[in-house]
Amino acid sequence: MDIDINEYRSIFLEETKELIDQFEKSLLELEKDPNNTNAIQSLFRAAHTIKGSSASLGFDSLSKFTHSLENLMDMVRSSKIPLNQNIIDILFKGLDYIQEAVDDIESGHNGDIDSSELLQLIEKAKTSPSELSVLPDVSKIEKNVSRSLEELNDIETGVINEAFIKGLNVFVVKFSLAQGCQMKYPRAYMVLKSLEQLGEVFKTVPEVTDIEQEKFGLDLVYYIVTKSSEEEVKNVVQSIAEIEMVEVIPYESTRTEQIQKVSQESIEKDDKSEIKVKADFKKSQTIRISVERLDNLMNLVGELVIDRTRLIKISEDVEEALSGSDSVTSLAEVTTHMGRTINLLQDEILRTRMLPVSHIFERFPRLVRDLSHQLNKQIDFIVSGEETELDKSIIDEIGEPLVHLIRNSLDHGIEPPEERKSKGKPEKGKLMLSAKQEEGYVVIQIEDDGRGLDPDKIREKARKKDIVSPNILEQMDDQALFELLFLPGFSTADKVSEVSGRGVGLDVVKSVVERLNGSVSLSSKLGEYTRFTLKFPLTLAIIQALLVKVGKEVYALPLNVVLETRFLEEEEVKSIQSQQVTLFRGEVLPVLRLADIFETPGRENFQDNFLVVVSTSDKNVVLSVSDLIGNSEVVIKPLGYIVNKVKGFFGATILGDGRVALIVDTVSLMSAVKEKNFIKVG
Amino acid sequence: MEKNSLTSDVYEIQLVVFKLANEFYGIEISSVQEIIKIQDITRVPKAPAFVEGVINLRGKIVPIIDLRKRFELGQTERTKDTRVIVVETSGNIVGFIVDLVTEILRFSSDSLEPPPPIFSGIDAEYIKGVAKVDERLIVLLDINLIFKGEEEESLKMLEAGK
Numbered sequence: 001m002d003i004d005i006n007e008y009r010s011i012f013l014e015e016t017k018e019l020i021d022q023f024e025k026s027l028l029e030l031e032k033d034p035n036n037t038n039a040i041q042s043l044f045r046a047a048h049t050i051k052g053s054s055a056s057l058g059f060d061s062l063s064k065f066t067h068s069l070e071n072l073m074d075m076v077r078s079s080k081i082p083l084n085q086n087i088i089d090i091l092f093k094g095l096d097y098i099q100e101a102v103d104d105i106e107s108g109h110n111g112d113i114d115s116s117e118l119l120q121l122i123e124k125a126k127t128s129p130s131e132l133s134v135l136p137d138v139s140k141i142e143k144n145v146s147r148s149l150e151e152l153n154d155i156e157t158g159v160i161n162e163a164f165i166k167g168l169n170v171f172v173v174k175f176s177l178a179q180g181c182q183m184k185y186p187r188a189y190m191v192l193k194s195l196e197q198l199g200e201v202f203k204t205v206p207e208v209t210d211i212e213q214e215k216f217g218l219d220l221v222y223y224i225v226t227k228s229s230e231e232e233v234k235n236v237v238q239s240i241a242e243i244e245m246v247e248v249i250p251y252e253s254t255r256t257e258q259i260q261k262v263s264q265e266s267i268e269k270d271d272k273s274e275i276k277v278k279a280d281f282k283k284s285q286t287i288r289i290s291v292e293r294l295d296n297l298m299n300l301v302g303e304l305v306i307d308r309t310r311l312i313k314i315s316e317d318v319e320e321a322l323s324g325s326d327s328v329t330s331l332a333e334v335t336t337h338m339g340r341t342i343n344l345l346q347d348e349i350l351r352t353r354m355l356p357v358s359h360i361f362e363r364f365p366r367l368v369r370d371l372s373h374q375l376n377k378q379i380d381f382i383v384s385g386e387e388t389e390l391d392k393s394i395i396d397e398i399g400e401p402l403v404h405l406i407r408n409s410l411d412h413g414i415e416p417p418e419e420r421k422s423k424g425k426p427e428k429g430k431l432m433l434s435a436k437q438e439e440g441y442v443v444i445q446i447e448d449d450g451r452g453l454d455p456d457k458i459r460e461k462a463r464k465k466d467i468v469s470p471n472i473l474e475q476m477d478d479q480a481l482f483e484l485l486f487l488p489g490f491s492t493a494d495k496v497s498e499v500s501g502r503g504v505g506l507d508v509v510k511s512v513v514e515r516l517n518g519s520v521s522l523s524s525k526l527g528e529y530t531r532f533t534l535k536f537p538l539t540l541a542i543i544q545a546l547l548v549k550v551g552k553e554v555y556a557l558p559l560n561v562v563l564e565t566r567f568l569e570e571e572e573v574k575s576i577q578s579q580q581v582t583l584f585r586g587e588v589l590p591v592l593r594l595a596d597i598f599e600t601p602g603r604e605n606f607q608d609n610f611l612v613v614v615s616t617s618d619k620n621v622v623l624s625v626s627d628l629i630g631n632s633e634v635v636i637k638p639l640g641y642i643v644n645k646v647k648g649f650f651g652a653t654i655l656g657d658g659r660v661a662l663i664v665d666t667v668s669l670m671s672a673v674k675e676k677n678f679i680k681v682g
Numbered sequence: 683m684e685k686n687s688l689t690s691d692v693y694e695i696q697l698v699v700f701k702l703a704n705e706f707y708g709i710e711i712s713s714v715q716e717i718i719k720i721q722d723i724t725r726v727p728k729a730p731a732f733v734e735g736v737i738n739l740r741g742k743i744v745p746i747i748d749l750r751k752r753f754e755l756g757q758t759e760r761t762k763d764t765r766v767i768v769v770e771t772s773g774n775i776v777g778f779i780v781d782l783v784t785e786i787l788r789f790s791s792d793s794l795e796p797p798p799p800i801f802s803g804i805d806a807e808y809i810k811g812v813a814k815v816d817e818r819l820i821v822l823l824d825i826n827l828i829f830k831g832e833e834e835e836s837l838k839m840l841e842a843g844k
Contacts, residue, residue: 302741303741306741307741553724553725597727598727598728599727599728600727601725637741637742637743638743639726639736639743639745640736640742640743640744640745640774640775640776641745641774641775641776642729642730642733642745642747642776643726643729643733643736643745646726646727646728646729647728648727648728649726651743652724652736652743654738654741654743658722658738659722659724659738660722660724660736660737660738660743661724662724662726662727662736672728
C-alpha cells in the first residue's frame with residue numbers, strides 16, 4: 001500500500017486541533033451554565049470523533065483515553081450522573097491531556113503519554129460522582145429554561161459574518177403575540193413579511209414550518225440582516241396589530257450578554273431551527289493558500305501602488321504641458337480609473353491576509369478561568385468583537401502583549417472579593433476584552449473595574465526611582481503620570497507576584513505594539529477602572545506616513561508615532577545645558593535636529609522651519625526638520641543587504657517621482673543616538 | 683569543444699570585465715543580474731562609508747556599494763562611463779559602482795592562475811584568480827567573499843564604536 005500516512009496525519013492534526021478548540025469552548029460554556037445541553041452534546045461529539053480518528057491512525061493511548069472520556073460524557077448526557085464541578089475539572093484535565101498527546105503526535109511521536117491517573121479519576125467519577133464533588137446538583141433544575149441565543153449553525157454564522165463585512169446590521173427581533181390572539185400564524189407571517197422588506201430574515205425560533213403549523217406559544221424570535229436601524233426595525237414590527245413586547249437587539253450585544261432566555265414554548269423542539277429565506281447563501285468555498293504566496297501578491301500590489309502614484313504625477317505633468325488635448329483627457333481618465341482599481345485590488349489582497357482576532361481571543365477564557373482560580377478572584381470575562389479582522393502578521397505577534405495585560409488586570413487591577421464587597425462593588429470583578437475596527441485601524445481594549453491607578457502612588461514611585469526631575473513631576477497631570485508606567489523597569493505593584501510583575505512589563509508591551517506600527521494608551525480612574533487601548537494598522541505592508549524634508553532629502557515618519565507638528569518659532573526653543581528643549585503639553589522635551597543626526601550634507605546652509613513631536617519607547621522627543629511635505633500612504637520595502645544593519649530605519653519606500661525615501665524608526669533611532677552606535681549586531 | 687575538455691574540472695568561464703582605478707577586474711556573469719547607468723542614489727545616514735546609498739530598481743530597494751571605497755582605491759569620479767553592476771548572490775542583491783564596463787570575456791578555467799602574492803590593488807583574500815587575456819591582467823573577484831568581508835567590516839566598525 002502506498003498511502004501517504006503523513007498526509008493523513010496532518011489532516012488528523014488539523015481536525016483534532018479544531019475539535020480541541022471546540023471542546024474547550026463548550027466546556028467553558030458548560031461551566032457557566034451546567035444546563036447547556038448543547039454544550040454537553042458538543043463535548044460528547046468532539047470526544048467521539050477524536051476517539052475514532054486516533055484509533056484509525058493507531059494512536060492507541062489517545063483513543064483509549066478519549067473513549068473513557070466519551071463514556072463519562074455519555075453518562076452525563078443521559079443524566080446517569082449529575083454534572084458537578086468535579087466532573088468539569090476532570091474534563092479540563094482531560095482536555096489538557098488530549099492537547100498534550102496531540103502536541104506529541106505533531107512532533108512525530110505516537111502520543112503515548114501516560115493517562116492512567118486521569119483514567120482512574122474518570123472511573124471514580126463514573127461510579128461515585130458525588131464523593132468528591134462541590135455539588136451544586138444541577139440535574140434537577142429544569143432543563144429547558146435557559147438556552148442561549150448563540151446556537152447558530154455554520155450557514156447562519158456565515159450570513160452574520162458576511163453582513164458584518166458588508167457593514168450591515170444584524171438584529172435579533174424578539175416579540176410576543178397578544179394574549180388570546182386568534183390568528184397566530186398570520187400575525188407571525190405578517191411580521192416576517194414586513195421584516196423582509198427591510199432585509200433578510202435568516203433564522204427564526206421556532207423554525208418556519210413550526211410557525212406555519214402554529215406549533216408555538218406566544219413568543220417568537222427572528223434574526224434579520226438589514227441596512228435599517230434598530231429603530232426602523234422596531235417601528236415596523238410594532239406597527240402590526242396584536243404584537244406586543246417588541247425587543248430589537250443588535251446581534252453583538254446578545255453575544256456578550258450570552259444567556260438570553262427564550263420562553264419554554266418556543267424551544268419545545270430540541271433541534272435548531274433555521275430557515276433560509278433567500279436560498280442564495282452559498283456555503284463559503286475556501287481554499288488553502290500559503291502565506292508566502294499571499295506575501296508575493298502583497299508585494300506585487302505594492303508595486304502597483306507605487307506605479308499608481310507615479311502615474312498620477314506624470315499625468316499631471318503631461319496635462320500641464322499639453323492641456324486641452326483629447327488624449328491628455330483620456331490619459332487622466334484612465335489614470336484615475338486605474339488608480340481606483342488598484343485601490344480595490346489592494347483592499348482585496350489585504351483582506352485575504354486578514355484573520356479574525358478570535359484566533360487569539362479564543363485562548364483567553366481558559367487563561368482567565370485558570371488565573372482567577374489561582375488568585376481566588378471571581379471574574380466575569382466579557383469578550384466582544386472577536387470577528388474583527390487583522391493582518392495575520394499582526395495577529396501572530398499580539399498574543400503575548402494581550403496575555404500580559406490580562407494577567408495585569410487580574411492580578412493587580414481586580415480586587416479580591418472581600419475587598420470589593422467592603423468597597424460596595426459587586427464581588428465579581430468584570431474584565432472586558434473588545435476589538436473593533438475604526439477607520440483604518442483596529443482598536444483592542446482591555447478594561448477592568450478594579451482598583452484603578454493611583455496618580456499619587458505613581459508620582460511617589462517616580463520620585464523614588466528618580467526617573468523624572470522633581471519640578472517636572474509636580475507639573476505632570478494624571479495622564480502624563482500614567483504614561484510613566486510604560487517606562488522600562490517601572491512597575492507599580494509593590495510585591496512581585498507569581499502571576500505578573502517580574503520587571504518585564506508594560507515597556508515590553510509598548511515596544512511590541514510599536515514595532516507593529518501600533519500604539520498603546522492607558523486611562524484609569526482610581527477605584528473605578530483601568531483601560532488599555534491598543535491601536536493597530538490593518539496591515540504592516542502599507543502605512544500612513546508623514547513625509548518631511550531634511551535639506552534636500554526626503555524621509556518618511558510613520559504617522560502612528562507623530563503626536564503633533566508645528567511651525568518652529570525661535571522663542572519656543574530654549575537651550576538648557578547645550579541641549580535644545582521645548583515645552584509640549586507641560587512637559588520639557590529635547591529638540592533634535594534630524595539634519596545633525598543624519599549628518600546631512602550642507603546642513604549649515606539651511607534652516608529648520610518645523611517641529612515634529614514623536615513618541616519613542618521611553619520619552620517623547622521633538623525633531624526639527626526643514627519642511628513638511630504631507631501625509632501619504634507608503635509601501636514599506638526592506639532595505640536590503642548591509643543597509644539593513646543601520647539603525648534608525650525600518651525600511652524604505654518609493655516616492656511618486658520614483659526616488660527612494662527612508663522610513664524612520666524613531667525608537668531605534670533614539671536608542672542609537674543615545675548609545676552613539678548606529679550599527680546593529682548580527 | 684576545445685582540446686582541454688578531457689579533464690572534467692576544466693570549464694568555460696564568462697566574465698563581466700570592468701575597470702577600477704586603472705586595473706581590470708572580472709565578475710562571473712552568472713552572478714550579474716544587469717548593468718545599469720548610475721541614477722539617483724538616496725543616501726543612507728550612518729551607513730558604512732562604502733555604502734553610497736540605495737536606489738529604486740523597478741520597485742526593489744537595492745543598496746549601492748562604491749567598490750573603490752570598499753577596497754580603499756580612492757574616490758570614484760562619476761563620468762559618462764560610470765556604471766552600476768547589479769549582482770545577486772545567496773539572495774542578496776547589491777549594485778557595485780565601477781569606472782567602466784569594458785566587455786564580456788570567455789576563457790577556459792585552466793588559464794586561470796592563482797593570485798600573485800603581492801598585488802597592488804585589492805586584498806588577495808577576495809581574489810579567485812588572475813587571467814592573462816591579450817596582454818591584460820584580469821583579476822577575478824570572489825563575490826561571496828566580498829559579501830562576507832562586508833559583514834565583518836561592519837562588525838569591526840561596531841567594535842571601534844563608530
